[in-house]
Amino acid sequence: MASTIARCTKRTDRFGAFQNSDPRPQLWVRFAEFARFFRDVVNDETVPDGIPYAVPWDQLEKKRKISAKVKSIRVKLNVPLERFHITADGRYRWAGKT
Numbered sequence: 001m002a003s004t005i006a007r008c009t010k011r012t013d014r015f016g017a018f019q020n021s022d023p024r025p026q027l028w029v030r031f032a033e034f035a036r037f038f039r040d041v042v043n044d045e046t047v048p049d050g051i052p053y054a055v056p057w058d059q060l061e062k063k064r065k066i067s068a069k070v071k072s073i074r075v076k077l078n079v080p081l082e083r084f085h086i087t088a089d090g091r092y093r094w095a096g097k098t
Contacts, residue, residue, distance in 0.1 A: 042084055042092065045073070049085040049093065053078055 047070045051060065055078060060066055073082050085093045 045083040046086050046092065047073055047082045047084075047095075049087045053080040 051064075051066070051070060051074075053074070057066060057071065057078060060078070074080065080095065082095050085095050087093060
């Protein structure tokens with residue numbers, strides 16, 4: 001959680017510095033930078049859809065490959081801490097809605 005906050009703070013500082021670098025930045029440049037920032041934040045909080053929680057990692061790895069990113073978000077006990085799920089067709093879904 002602290003690392004996520006640190007990354008977001010760093011990115012918002014970088015976004016603010018980008019905005020203040022030119023007194024008259026073009027709208028599409030600001031939007032493109034914000035879109036990149038937002039996409040990175042969402043991807044940092046996303047795990048693939050269909051990974052059950054509260055199941056030990058060794059049991060899950062017998063059925064499918066679990067990435068290190070998922071393990072870092074869900075930590076040691078496979079607790080659902082993510083905010084988004086990504087479906088097989090590439091769509092994002094809010095993790096609170098099952």
